[in-house]
Amino acid sequence: MAYAMQQLINGVSLGMIYGLIAVGYTMVYGIIGMINFAHGDVFMIGAFLSLIAVLLLSMGGLMDGPAGILLVLLFSVAITGVYGWAIERIAYRPLRGSFRLAPLISAIGLSIVLQNFVQVSQGARVKPMETLVQGGIEVMREDGFVVQLAYTQILIIGVTLAVLAIFTVLVTRTPLGRAMRACEQDRKMASLLGIDTDRTISLTFVIGAALAAVAGTMYLLRYGVIDFYIGFLAGVKAFTAAVLGGIGSLPGAVLGGLLIGLIETFWSAYFSVQYKDVAAFSILVLTLVFLPTGLLGRQEVEKV
Amino acid sequence: MTPLLEVDNVSAAYGAVQALTDVSLRVMPGEIVTLIGANGAGKSTLLMTICGAPVPRAGRIRLAGEDITGEKTHLTMRRGVAQSPEGRRIFPRMTVYENLLMGAQALTTGDPGPQLEQVFTLFPRMKERLAQRGGTLSGGEQQMLAIGRALMSKPRLLLLDEPSLGLAPLVVRQIFGAIRQLNESTGLTVLLVEQNANQALRLAHRGYVLVNGRITMEGGGHELLARPEIRDAYLGGGHG
Numbered sequence: 001m002a003y004a005m006q007q008l009i010n011g012v013s014l015g016m017i018y019g020l021i022a023v024g025y026t027m028v029y030g031i032i033g034m035i036n037f038a039h040g041d042v043f044m045i046g047a048f049l050s051l052i053a054v055l056l057l058s059m060g061g062l063m064d065g066p067a068g069i070l071l072v073l074l075f076s077v078a079i080t081g082v083y084g085w086a087i088e089r090i091a092y093r094p095l096r097g098s099f100r101l102a103p104l105i106s107a108i109g110l111s112i113v114l115q116n117f118v119q120v121s122q123g124a125r126v127k128p129m130e131t132l133v134q135g136g137i138e139v140m141r142e143d144g145f146v147v148q149l150a151y152t153q154i155l156i157i158g159v160t161l162a163v164l165a166i167f168t169v170l171v172t173r174t175p176l177g178r179a180m181r182a183c184e185q186d187r188k189m190a191s192l193l194g195i196d197t198d199r200t201i202s203l204t205f206v207i208g209a210a211l212a213a214v215a216g217t218m219y220l221l222r223y224g225v226i227d228f229y230i231g232f233l234a235g236v237k238a239f240t241a242a243v244l245g246g247i248g249s250l251p252g253a254v255l256g257g258l259l260i261g262l263i264e265t266f267w268s269a270y271f272s273v274q275y276k277d278v279a280a281f282s283i284l285v286l287t288l289v290f291l292p293t294g295l296l297g298r299q300e301v302e303k304v
Numbered sequence: 305m306t307p308l309l310e311v312d313n314v315s316a317a318y319g320a321v322q323a324l325t326d327v328s329l330r331v332m333p334g335e336i337v338t339l340i341g342a343n344g345a346g347k348s349t350l351l352m353t354i355c356g357a358p359v360p361r362a363g364r365i366r367l368a369g370e371d372i373t374g375e376k377t378h379l380t381m382r383r384g385v386a387q388s389p390e391g392r393r394i395f396p397r398m399t400v401y402e403n404l405l406m407g408a409q410a411l412t413t414g415d416p417g418p419q420l421e422q423v424f425t426l427f428p429r430m431k432e433r434l435a436q437r438g439g440t441l442s443g444g445e446q447q448m449l450a451i452g453r454a455l456m457s458k459p460r461l462l463l464l465d466e467p468s469l470g471l472a473p474l475v476v477r478q479i480f481g482a483i484r485q486l487n488e489s490t491g492l493t494v495l496l497v498e499q500n501a502n503q504a505l506r507l508a509h510r511g512y513v514l515v516n517g518r519i520t521m522e523g524g525g526h527e528l529l530a531r532p533e534i535r536d537a538y539l540g541g542g543h544g
Contacts, residue, residue, distance in 0.1 A: 175409055182395055182406050189393040192355060194381040194410025194457065 002142035007269045008262070009139070013153040013222070015261020016160040020215035021238035022245065022253035023167070024208030030184040030248040031204050032096070037107040038087060040235015041114035042209050045083055046216025047226045048118060049076040051129055054220075069132070069155070069221070076213040084209025085202055093198070111231075118228040126227045133221060152222045163214050164254060167207070171250065180204055184248075233277065237264070240284040246297020255295060259283075306369045308333045308461055308493050309354065314363030316353045323349040324517045326363070331461070331495050336487050338496040338504040338525070340538060341514035347497040348390045350514070351463045354495075355387055356380045367461070382410050386459035390466060392450040396439030400430060403438050403449055407456025416456060423452035426482045444475035451479070455486075461493050462486075468500045476500070480507050501538035505529040513538075 021043050028036040053075040057063035062071070091110045095102045136150035171177035179200045182190040191197050219234070220226055241260045245252025260280055267279040287294060307330040316324040323346045331337045341347050353360055356377040365373045372380050381387075386407070395403050404423060408416035424431040427448040433441060441449060447467050454462055464483070468476040480503055486492045498504035505511050505525045513521040513534065521528065528534050 175405075178398075178402060178406060179409060181398060182409075185395045185397055186393050188357070189389065189395070190406075191357075191377040192381060192387050192389060192393075193406050193453070194378050195406075196378045 002140060002145045002147050003269070005140065006145075006147045007265050009147070009149055009153060011262035011265035012258060013156045013261070014265060015241075015258035016156050017215045017218055017222075017257075018234070018238045018241045018260050019254040019257025020160055020163070020211045020218075021234060022241040022257045023164075023250060024212050025239050025242040026245070026247055026250060026253040027180075027204055027208050029242070031180060031187075031201055032092070032103075034092070034100075034103045035107065035239065036087075036092075036205075036208075037104065037235070037239075038091070038110040038114060039208065039212060040231035040233075040238065041111050042080060042083060042087070042231070043212040043216050043219075043234055043238075044118065044226070044228065044231030045114060046076050046080040046209075046213030047220045047230065048122060048127075048216075048228075049079050049213065050217040050220045051127060051226060054129060054132065063132070069217075073159075073214065073217050076217050077210045080213035080216070081206045081210045084205040084207075084212075087209075088202055088205040093201075111235075115228050115231065122228065124228065126225055129220060129224045129226075131224055150222075152218075156218045156222060159214065159218060163211065167211065168250075170207075176200075176203065237277075237280050240280055240287075244283060244287045244294055246294025249294065249296040249298070252294055252296035305332060307331060307366075308335075308368055309495065310364075310366040310369075311350070311354065312364045312366070314350075314353060314360045314365060316349060316358050316360045318349065318358060322517065323358075324353065324360075327514070327517070327519055328363075329512050329519065329522070331493055333460075333493055334487070334491045335510065336483070336494045336496060336508045338498055338508035338511045339514055340498055340501040340504055340511060342538075343499065345514045346517040347514055348465055349517075351387060351389070351465050351495070351497055354380075354463065355385065378410070381457070384458070384460035385463065386454035386457050386461070387463040388447075388450040388454045388465060388467060390469075392446045394438035394441065394446050394449055394453075396437065398438055399435055400438060400441070400449055401434045403453050404430070404456050407453035411457055419456045419458060423455055426455075426486065427452055444471050444479075447471060447475075447479060448482075451482070459492070461495065464494060464496045466497060466499060468498065468503065476503065483507065499538075501534065502529070505534075 024039050025036060028034065050072050053072040054063055057068055057071060062068060087110060091106045092103050095106055133151045133155060136148045139147040139149050171180065179190065179195050182195060183197050183200045187197050237260055238257065241256035242253045244259060245256030260283065263283060264276050264280050268276045309331040311327060311329045314324055314327045327350060339347055339350065354365055356375050359374045364371060367383055395406065404420060405416060408419060429445055430448060430452055433445060438449065451467065467479050483494060484507055487494055496504055496508060505528050508525040511523065511525050511528045512519050
C-alpha cells in the first residue's frame with residue numbers, strides 16, 4: 001500500500017512534466033495540423049537554459065530560495081519562447097501551403113539541428129547539477145517503508161497546476177485565446193475577420209515553447225542531470241501522451257501526460273525498469289490501433 | 305462621388321483554373337449591388353479576390369479610392385470590409401456569443417456592446433441562442449450568425465455570399481428583409497452575390513450578371529429583372 005502510494009506520487013509528478021510538453025504538441029497540431037517533432041528538443045533547450053541560469057545566478061550569489069527558482073524559470077521561459085518563435089519562422093512558415101509532409105520533414109531536421117547545436121556548444125557529456133531543493137514531507141510510514149513527497153515534487157505539481165490554470169484562462173477567456181481557437185477551427189475565416197493569422201500561429205509556438213521551458217526547469221530541479229539527448233525520449237513520450245489524450249485536445253494532453261507518467265512509474269515499480277519505455281510506447285501503438293481519436297479527442301462530426 | 309468599391313479589369317485564378325476574366329464593377333456608397341450568376345460562374349471567387357485571396361493576376365481593386373490590390377486579407381478587412389462567406393463558416397466549437405465577439409475582435413475601439421445590440425435587434429433569435437455552440441445551430445440561424453458576425457466589425461462594405469442558399473423561403477425573406485432594413489436605416493453598402501436572381505434583383509439597386517468569369521450584363525435591379533434573357537436563364541422553371 002505504502003509502496004503503491006509512493007509510485008502514485010512519483011507518477012503524478014512525472015506525468016505533469018509530460019503533460020506540459022504534450023500541450024505544446026497538441027496546440028501546434030490543432031492550429032496548423034502538423035506534428036512539431038522538434039518540440040521535445042525545445043524542452044531540452046529549456047532545461048539547458050535553466051541550468052545556465054542557475055549557474056549564472058549562483059555566481060552572482062542570487063541563487064537562493066524561491067526567488068532564485070522563479071528567476072530561473074522566467075529566464076528559461078523567455079529565451080525558449082524566442083526559440084519557439086524562431087523555429088516556426090525559419091523552419092515551418094516558408095513551407096506553409098506546401099505538401100503535407102514537408103513541414104514534418106523540416107521538423108525532424110530541425111530536431112537534429114537543435115540536438116547537435118547543444119552538443120557542440122555545451123559538450124556531449126552529461127551535465128549534473130547540485131541539488132537545489134532538498135528533502136520533503138513524510139506522508140506515511142508502513143512496515144519501515146517511508147512514503148515521501150519531495151519538495152521538488154510539490155514544486156512540480158504546484159507550478160504545473162498554476163501554469164495550466166493561467167494557460168486555460170488565456171485560451172478560454174482572452175481575445176488571443178479566441179483568435180487561436182478561431183484559427184484552429186477555420187483559419188481562412190479568421191483572416192476574413194481581420195485576424196493576423198501568421199501572428200496568431202507565431203504566438204502559439206511561443207506559448208508552446210514557454211510551457212516546454214517550464215517542463216525543462218522542473219525536470220532539471222527534480223532529476224538534476226541533463227544532456228543534449230533528453231528531448232528525444234521526453235518528446236516522444238509527450239507526443240504519446242498527446243495522442244492518448246486525443247491530439248488537438250488541451251485537457252486531453254494533460255490527462256494523457258498524467259496517464260503516461262503513471263503507467264511508466266507503475267510499470268517500473270512492479271515489472272521492470274529496463275522496459276519502462278516499451279510500456280509507454282506500447283500505449284502509443286495500442287491507442288493508434290484501437291482508439292485513434294484518443295480519450296478526449298473528438299469525432300469529426302460537424303454540421304455544414 | 306468616389307465609388308466605395310471599384311473592381312477594374314480584374315482577372316484571377318485558383319491554381320491553373322482561370323476563374324475571373326477582365327471583371328469590372330463598382331459599388332457606390334449606400335448602394336445594394338447584386339452579382340448574379342450560375343453555380344461556378346466565379347461569384348465567390350470575386351468576393352474572395354476583393355478580400356485579397358487569391359491575389360488578382362491582372363487589374364486593380366480600390367476601396368474608397370485607395371488601392372488595395374494584393375493586400376493581405378486581414379489588412380483589407382480592417383479597412384472596414386466584412387464578409388459573410390460561402391458556406392457561412394461559423395466557428396462550430398465556439399458559442400454564438402464568441403462567434404459574434406470574433407467579428408469585433410479586430411476593432412481597435414473596445415466595446416462591442418452597441419453592435420451586439422444592433423445584431424439582436426436585427427436577429428432576436430441570436431440573443432436566445434447566445435450560449436449555444438455555433439455548430440449546433442440550424443442553417444437559417446447559422447446564416448443570421450454569419451451576417452451578425454460580419455456586422456460586428458462596423459463595416460463600411462458588407463459582402464454577402466449566397467445568404468439564401470439552402471434556406472426555407474420564410475427564412476430567406478427574413479434575411480433579405482434584414483439586409484434592406486440595414487441599408488435603409490444605416491446606409492450600409494452591400495455587395496450581394498446570389499443564385500436566387502429573382503429575390504436578389506428585387507432587393508438591389510443595381511445588378512451585374514456573371515457568366516463563366518465574365519460580366520455579361522449590368523443594369524438597375526428591376527431593369528435586369530424585366531429582360532427576357534435573364535428571365536430565361538435565371539428565373540425560368542417557375543420558381544421565385
